[in-house]
Amino acid sequence: MIHASELRLDVVAAVVVPTVAAVLLLALTGGVWHRLRRVARTLLVVVSAVAVLAAAAAGANLLGGFFPTVGSLIGSSPDPGEGSVADIGPDGAGLDAAMPLVAARSAQGLGSTLHMTLHGAVSGIDRDADVYLPPGYTEHPRARFPVVEWLPGFPGEPREVAALFTVPDVLDAAIAAHRIPPVVLVVPDINGEPRFGHDQECVDAQHGAADDTYLTTDLVDWTTRHLRVRPDRGAWALAGWSSGGYCAMNLALRHPRTYPLAVS
DSSP: OOOGGGSSSSOOOOOOOHHHHHHHHHHHHHHHHGOOOHHHHHHHHHHHHHHHHHHHHHHHHHHTSSSBBHHHHHHHOOOOTTTTTTTETTTTTTTTHHHHHHHHHHHHTTTEEEEEEOOOOOOOOOEEEEEOTTTTTTTTOOOOBBBBEEEEOOOOOOOHHHHOHHHHHHHHHHHHTTTSSSOOEEEEEESSSSOTTTOOTOBTTTTTHHHHHHIIIIHHHHHHHHOHHHOOOEEEEEEEHHHHHHHHHHHHOOOOTTTEEEOO
């Protein structure tokens, strides 16, 4: 049985098929219009309009990379850790066990993206998160690193940062070229499941999820307690794209004592 996560939406065929269907339906509508009664005409127009919208949405998705699979669209992905090199479990309980792998990759000049599920003690939220540890993290046990909290856009998730946009590879190259210092990257899930129609804009909602608290308190607390990062204000930054970029700017304005820098 094929899982929804195996049905790709980021391929040309996912655009060609609905586009051809839309063209055929439009041609059919014009060809048989005069033979149909009002109800049949209405149904055909509605179906044709849906086909045109589906083709346009498929094209926008291919260009923007919003939903790589049907599973990501409906929030049924079986592998939220895709793109990471190890799963460190609930609240990073397996972090120490992953250190030999991190050290081996670091010796090759590679960072390591680790996947976990993080329970927010203050917000009460449980969500996936990825952590990128840079090359040199294990070689310099007394060093403390700056942090970038990277916010995916809607309807994004942490794994797209590594699996789709290859951000860890970009960081490895930038660190190797000395364009940036080694930096820890923390990538939280800003909205949770289900992805579709679930854009919460990173605020503490009335009678809803405390997303702001999760991102600026729970995530920061976990990172400073479990990773060798600098706790001072000058060492933290927020970054993101699309709605994640909006969240980065908004959260930095609301929490200037934590984040001196935001990038959208």
